[in-house]
Amino acid sequence: QRSSKFYAKGALQYLVPVLMTKxxxxxEFDDEDDWNPSKAAGVCLMLLAxxxxxxxxxxxxxFVKDNIxxxxxxxxxxxxxxxGSILGGLDTGTLRPLVEQAMPTLIELMYDSSVVVRDTAAWTFGxxxxxxxxxxxNDNYLKPLLESLVNGLKAEPRVAANVCWAFTGLAEAAYEAVEGNEEGTQPETYCLSEYFDFIIMRLLETTDRPDGAQANLRSAAYEALMEMVKNSPGDCYVTVQKTTMIILERLNQVLQMETHIQSNTDRAQYNDLQSLLCATLQSVLRKVTPDDAPQISDAIMTALLQMFNSNSCKSGGVQEDAIMAVSTLVEVLGEGFLKYMDAFKPFLCLGLKNHAEYQVCGSAVGLTGDICRALKSKALPYCDEIMTLLLENLGDGTVHRSVKPQILSVFGDIALSIGPEFKKYLDVVLQTLIQxxxxxVDRADFDMVDYLNELREGIFEAYTGIIQGLKGDDATPNPDIQLLEPHVPFxxxxxxxxxxxxxxxxxxxxACAGLIGDLCSAFGSKLFTMLDVEPVNELLTLGRRSRVSKTKTLATWATKEMRKLKSANSS
Structure with a gap:
């Protein structure tokens, strides 16, 4: 156990005055990426705090009081x-009165004559x-603070980008501060509701600024927009609807611009904009109600299909963002996505074949799982081609290893969605899982140990999906489950x-506990003696003591399933 010698604390009286001078x-006109003594002093103060x-x-x-x-x-x-630099180190009890006392002055500094001061003020609010x-x-300062921040969105790019960062934090804070709201449920209203529409419209204006490429302003504004939408309550839904249509309209406008691209710089900015619009589309789609989603899905899917067909989708980043947007559409439409499957399947297959850009391939694998879970048995006509591609990817040494655990997990999704029809893939998949x-892996290499754990999790999820899929939903397991019985000892x-x-x-x-529970319910008491061994019981005990609620729940459930078998055996 190392104990602190408090060297830094003892040095404060000597260090801080020097840092203040620096x-x-x-x-005045430094670039945001320039490193100089003044910036270094700020970072040093943060670390000391x-x-x-x-x-x-x-x-x-x-020093602050004398010079502010x-x-x-x-x-x-x-x-x-x-x-701003010392805020991160202080106890809440010390921090709150300091910040509340400083708020009027900080708001005033958002209107300072110096751009450097306004930039630092916006950063401090962030x-x-x-x-x-x-x-x-805080009710006393919220209105003047919001006025100063919205005003700051019109300022120089460096100031406006920091204002966007402040809005990002503010959105989450306001949403989480709603009293009596259960986690995971949407509150009806919150403290930003009356300002919400105005803020969203100003952020949309900011994303369109001609100088948006400077100081990462455009992406900061879209990021703030996404957070505001993600953390929006029920009474702001009309603005969310309006924003969805604006983003869709922008995506269509951008797609029309493709033929006018002249230079590599234009192409890079164009690709970035497409990616930002796809990410924002995801954010707004997640807030759209199940009744509204089908009304706009045709227009969204048409735009995304056009994007997949365009030259920009040869860029891995854009292709990945488009896949993620489709994934969100699948999430909100469920079985309703079926009508797009024939048009979309060629692009899904292209993603699965994109071995050179493994993030794209990984996103396509994840989307395959989403589609199968959403379409359930209606995914069957597409499974032969998808299974062939997934198995090819597993056997291909050029496919990045991070994709392979996901593929195994998707086997489970496919088995769960098509149930008994998975029989035709069973032998080859079981053989793959054995391998x-x-x-x-080299146990001294932590990255490889992490990979091994991911691979094993994928295997557990595959077995779980196969067992549940073959067993069926009825109280009496489907006879197809017997096809798996010879493999159970393994x-x-x-x-x-x-x-x-x-x-x-x-x-x-x-994942292991989940599989144990499924084995018990699928194969019954004849399995008890095989499972009632010390390592398995110890693993379930560990799971029940876990601090992670999912692990705790699954381990408790698996233990109950084991006890049922035990009492069935003894009676």
Whole structure:
């Protein structure tokens, strides 16, 4: 056990004055990426605050109070920077009164004559919204704060980009602050409701600024827009609907521009814009009600199919973002996605064949699982081609290893969706799972240990899907489940091997427990003696003690299933 010698705390009285002096040596027209003594001093202060916590306040606060209203912009900015830099290390009890007391001055500094000061003020609000958001959504200051932030969206790109960051934190804070709202449910209203439409419209204007490429402003504004929509309550839904149509219209406009692209710079900006619009489309789609989704899905799918057909989709990033947008559409439409399947399947297959860009291939594999879960048995006509591609990818050494655990998991999704029809793939898939379960890695390489755990989780999920799919939903298991019986001893041997492995992840325990429970309900009491062994029982005990609720729930359920078999055996 290492104990702190408090060297940093002892050095505060000597270090902080030097750092304060360095903070006043800003370069007025520096680029955001330039590294200079002033920026280094700010980072050093942040680290000292994290290390020394509240002890730093008496060394920094006098400088802040003396200089925050200095006639010299360098000193105003240094005071602001010092204040913003120490926020992350302080205890909430110390922090809240400090920030609440400073709010009127901070809001005033958002209108400062110096762009450097306004930039730092916007950055400080970004920090406040991230670290102590309750101070920002305080009733006394919320209206003037929002006015200053919206005004800041029209400022220089560096200032506006920091304002967008502040909105990102503010949106989440306001949503989470709704009292009495259960986690996972949408509140009806929140403290930003009356300003919501105005903020969204100003953010949309900001994404369209001609100087949006500077200081990453365009992507910061879209990011803020996504967070505002994601964290929006029920009474802001009309604005969400309106935003969905605006984003869709923009995507269509952008797709028309493709023929006018002249240079590589234009192409890069065009691809970035398509990716941002796809990501924003995902965010708004997730908020669209099940009744509204089918009314706009034709227009969205038409735009996305046009995008897949365009030259820009030769860029892996754009292809991946388009796949993710389709995935969200599948999520909101469920079985309703079936009508697009014939038009979309060629592009799904292209994604699965994209071995060169493994993120694209991985997204396509994930989307395959989403589609099968949504379409259920209606996915059957597409399964032969999909299964062939997935099996080819598993056997191909050029496919990035990170994709392979996902493929195994998708076998489970397919089995679950088509049930008894999975029989025709059973032998080849079981053979593949045996091979995958024998994988060994260098235990000194942590990345490879993580990969092994992911691979095993994929195997467990495949077995789980196959068992549930063949067993069916009825109380009496479907006779097809007997096809798996010769393979059961091997599955239990694999479970035991993972149970003995001290490098296993918590998610392995969860997936393993789920599989144990499914084996019990599918094969009944004849399995009890094979499963009632020390490593399996110890694994379930570990699972029940887990801090992760999913693991705890699955391990408790599997234990109950085991007890049922035990009592059936003894009676």
């Amino acid at each position: 903070l006043t040596k800003q370069e 994290t290390c020394c916590e509240d002890a730093i306040v008496p060394f920094v606060l006098p 209203k200095s006639p010299n912009w360098r000193y105003r900015d240094a005071a602001l920077m010092a204040f 920090r406040i919204c991230e670290i102590i958001p309750e101070a920002a959504i 995958a379960s024998q994988a060994q 599955i239990i041997q694999f479970i035991t091997m993972v149970a003995y492995d001290t490098d296993r992840a918590d998610s392995n325990i969860a």
